[in-house]
Amino acid sequence: MTNHLISVLVENKPGVLARISSMFARRGFNIHSLAVGPTSDPDMSRMTVVVDAPEMEQIVKQLRKLINTVKVTELGPGDAIEREIMLVRVNAEASKRAEIFEVAQLMGAHPADVGASTITFEIAGAPDRLATFFEMLRPYGISDLVKSGRIALGKTPARNA
Amino acid sequence: MTERLTGAHALIRSLENEGVEVAFGVPGGAILPAYDPILDSPIRHVLARHEQGAGHMASGYAHATGRVGVCIATSGPGATNLVTPLQDALMDSIPVVAITGQVASSSIGNDAFQEAHTWGISMPCTKHNYLVTDAADIPDVISEAFHLAATGRPGPVLVDIPKDVLAAEMDWHRAGRAELPGYKPSVKGHPMQVKAAIDLIQSSDQPVLYAGGGIIRASAAAELTHFAEMMNTPVVTTLMGRGAIPDSHELALGMPGMHGNYTAITAMQKADLLIAIGSRFDDRVTGKVSAFAPKAKVIHVDVDPAEIGKVRAADVPIVGDAKVILEQLIAEMEKRATPAPTRELWMSTIRGWQAEHPLTYDQPDDGPVKQQYVIEELNRITGGDAIVVAGVGQHQMWASQFWKFEKPRTWINSGGLGTMGYAVPAAIGAKAALPDEMVIAIDGDGCFQMTATELIAASTEEIPVKIIVMNNTVLGMVHQWQRLFYEERFSAVDLTDHTPDYVKLAEAMGCVAMRIERPDEVAPILEKALAINDKPVVVEVKCDPNEMVFPMIPAGGSNDDIVMSVEDLR
Numbered sequence: 073m074t075n076h077l078i079s080v081l082v083e084n085k086p087g088v089l090a091r092i093s094s095m096f097a098r099r100g101f102n103i104h105s106l107a108v109g110p111t112s113d114p115d116m117s118r119m120t121v122v123v124d125a126p127e128m129e130q131i132v133k134q135l136r137k138l139i140n141t142v143k144v145t146e147l148g149p150g151d152a153i154e155r156e157i158m159l160v161r162v163n164a165e166a167s168k169r170a171e172i173f174e175v176a177q178l179m180g181a182h183p184a185d186v187g188a189s190t191i192t193f194e195i196a197g198a199p200d201r202l203a204t205f206f207e208m209l210r211p212y213g214i215s216d217l218v219k220s221g222r223i224a225l226g227k228t229p230a231r232n233a
Numbered sequence: 234m235t236e237r238l239t240g241a242h243a244l245i246r247s248l249e250n251e252g253v254e255v256a257f258g259v260p261g262g263a264i265l266p267a268y269d270p271i272l273d274s275p276i277r278h279v280l281a282r283h284e285q286g287a288g289h290m291a292s293g294y295a296h297a298t299g300r301v302g303v304c305i306a307t308s309g310p311g312a313t314n315l316v317t318p319l320q321d322a323l324m325d326s327i328p329v330v331a332i333t334g335q336v337a338s339s340s341i342g343n344d345a346f347q348e349a350h351t352w353g354i355s356m357p358c359t360k361h362n363y364l365v366t367d368a369a370d371i372p373d374v375i376s377e378a379f380h381l382a383a384t385g386r387p388g389p390v391l392v393d394i395p396k397d398v399l400a401a402e403m404d405w406h407r408a409g410r411a412e413l414p415g416y417k418p419s420v421k422g423h424p425m426q427v428k429a430a431i432d433l434i435q436s437s438d439q440p441v442l443y444a445g446g447g448i449i450r451a452s453a454a455a456e457l458t459h460f461a462e463m464m465n466t467p468v469v470t471t472l473m474g475r476g477a478i479p480d481s482h483e484l485a486l487g488m489p490g491m492h493g494n495y496t497a498i499t500a501m502q503k504a505d506l507l508i509a510i511g512s513r514f515d516d517r518v519t520g521k522v523s524a525f526a527p528k529a530k531v532i533h534v535d536v537d538p539a540e541i542g543k544v545r546a547a548d549v550p551i552v553g554d555a556k557v558i559l560e561q562l563i564a565e566m567e568k569r570a571t572p573a574p575t576r577e578l579w580m581s582t583i584r585g586w587q588a589e590h591p592l593t594y595d596q597p598d599d600g601p602v603k604q605q606y607v608i609e610e611l612n613r614i615t616g617g618d619a620i621v622v623a624g625v626g627q628h629q630m631w632a633s634q635f636w637k638f639e640k641p642r643t644w645i646n647s648g649g650l651g652t653m654g655y656a657v658p659a660a661i662g663a664k665a666a667l668p669d670e671m672v673i674a675i676d677g678d679g680c681f682q683m684t685a686t687e688l689i690a691a692s693t694e695e696i697p698v699k700i701i702v703m704n705n706t707v708l709g710m711v712h713q714w715q716r717l718f719y720e721e722r723f724s725a726v727d728l729t730d731h732t733p734d735y736v737k738l739a740e741a742m743g744c745v746a747m748r749i750e751r752p753d754e755v756a757p758i759l760e761k762a763l764a765i766n767d768k769p770v771v772v773e774v775k776c777d778p779n780e781m782v783f784p785m786i787p788a789g790g791s792n793d794d795i796v797m798s799v800e801d802l803r
């Protein structure tokens with residue numbers, strides 16, 4: 073399956089999230105990640121949904137059909153600025169610590185919590201950078217991981233045409 | 234000076250402002266406050282005997298008139314009893330507004346007496362729904378609910394109101410303009426697409442207009458017929474679209490699909506162009522999708538963009554109101570210098586199929602009564618001047634096949650959900666809306682047993698519907714499938730021929746009741762029954778349990794493989 077990214081502007085009303093997730097469940101569409109939060113307009117919220125699906129036409133149409141959905145934008149690869157936050161806890165025995173910190177620094181991750189045998193890093197950025205960091209830490213042993221879900225905004229043209 | 238009203242009073246006044254004349258419902262604890270001001274309102278309240286009945290009555294009302302039907306229920310069991318009619322109305326795009334009481338705001342979430350999560354339960358079976366938290370919001374919410382139910386693709390909308398919100402006082406105000414930034418249904422079709430559609434139809438040798446319930450909902454039957462004539466294009470009418478073109482019209486081919494007639498099915502299969510208007514390529518029409526109308530290009534007109542391309546890709550998609558788009562298509566065609574091709578070859582091929590494969594049945598003089606015969610006799614005696622309502626099963630298919638529908642909104646049935654028990658309450662709703670029309674329900678004995686008690690409401694409220702109970706002593710459609718596909722192992726389909734005694738049952742509910750047992754009784758007893766106008770009438774027809782509905786396309790089969798009779802399956 074391919075991952076597709078959609079940005080959904082919805083009215084900020086009680087139950088909107090339930091409406092969206094219920095529609096996905098009912099139509100058999102798979103949500104890979106979903107992030108929701110307020111926008112600069114207090115009446116609107118934005119959801120960024122990553123969907124596992126072979127094709128998006130029905131999903132986009134069914135989203136648009138929901139009464140509280142104001143705008144649905146499908147964001148193709150390269151169309152959007154995509155960001156995600158990850159907290160990752162890696163095993164860090166004393167002998168490996170320097171090495172791990174070096175990797176983290178290289179990737180722009182910050183230690184968020186340092187324990188006796190583990191370090192928890194936070195890293196924010198484009199999804200592929202998070203994936204690279206994850207791969208680099210993997211050999212040390214990852215004990216826990218959490219991601220925020222992707223957020224995205226469509227890119228604007230550099231110059232007015 | 235502002236007028237102080239309770240939320241309940243504001244609710245009733247808002248309904249009045251929407252033009253509501255009749256509401257169907259059952260009261261109870263949480264909705265009690267709303268039942269007080271209703272006493273002083275011009276709105277007629279019809280007390281249903283079960284909320285499912287109230288919901289189908291609202292839907293029958295809406296089917297018959299095109300106006301929004303209203304039903305009212307209390308919280309908990311009242312609201313959950315509405316789930317079936319709401320889903321039914323959703324599937325068939327029927328404008329209905331349901332008002333439900335809810336436990337007091339402070340009790341929500343505490344598993345209070347008669348609490349159900351009505352908002353959550355009704356979400357997937359409504360077009361939209363509301364939980365009102367402030368009495369001051371009631372006028373706006375009611376106005377939005379009616380707007381949503383009636384516009385775009387019509388559908389059910391539920392408004393859940395906690396008891397304390399109904400009891401609270403508010404400053405009365407009329408509803409403002411609905412603020413729905415995410416709701417802008419298209420009305421007019423894109424002009425380029427309209428041109429492209431005409432180009433495609435003009436170049437087609439074997440086109441078929443595939444007219445669905447959307448034509449009825451959009452009140453576009455006259456435009457459809459005119460357009461079909463202009464384009465020399467035959468028309469099939471789906472189960473929901475019956476009446477979209479008069480069955481007596483030379484371009485009308487009748488119903489396609491699982492129990493459609495040979496010509497309607499085959500014309501679609503052989504078509505080089507399908508012009509779908511207000512139809513949705515339902516599986517009961519297409520059969521196996523990959524084998525459906527393989528050579529046809531598709532023009533798809535629908536008010537709901539999500540229907541276009543859902544099942545079958547469209548070469549020319551047009552989003553908008555069926556009536557407006559038909560007007561656009563007609564106007565575009567009027568501008569063209571070349572008239573539509575006469576398509577004589579295509580029409581004569583179709584005439585050949587019609588002659589060779591008509592719908593048939595055999596009514597022996599001394600044998601058991603056939604339902605098809607009863608329906609044809611009803612049609613003859615009434616001159617077709619009636620609104621016909623059906624339940625779900627064999628009798629529904631025969632009614633659709635054998636009644637000659639000449640006008641839109643004369644056929645009311647549960648197509649998308651296939652809800653047994655639909656006929657009696659839906660007929661009551663239609664008759665309450667149009668007291669001067671004759672409303673006849675053609676019902677199965679199984680269906681009748683599900684909702685017959687609504688006839689008590691019909692008698693006490695003086696809503697004189699006519700109910701024909703086709704007593705074939707079995708759950709006929711299931712019986713047919715078990716005969717054909719389960720080696721005649723009949724399981725849980727026997728209804729027995731004597732219990733209940735339908736005549737006594739109907740009389741006990743305040744109806745006039747009659748019974749037909751032989752073919753020669755059909756006409757005289759129907760005539761007698763149809764002449765009664767002051768009371769509901771129930772006519773039990775003892776009919777053949779072994780008669781089967783044909784043609785038939787077995788589930789999942791290709792529409793090329795039409796089973797015309799039981800011999801075809803042997």
Ligand SMILES: Cc1ncc(C[n+]2csc(CCOP(=O)(O)OP(=O)(O)O)c2C)c(N)n1
Nearest residue numbers: 626627628651653677678679680708709710
């Ligand atoms: C509520 C509901 N339950 C079950 C079914 C499945 N079902 C479809 S047709 C049918 C038999 C209907 O029997 P009857 O009302 O006697 O009509 P007939 O087919 O004999 O004309 C059944 C059980 C249904 N459609 N709806």
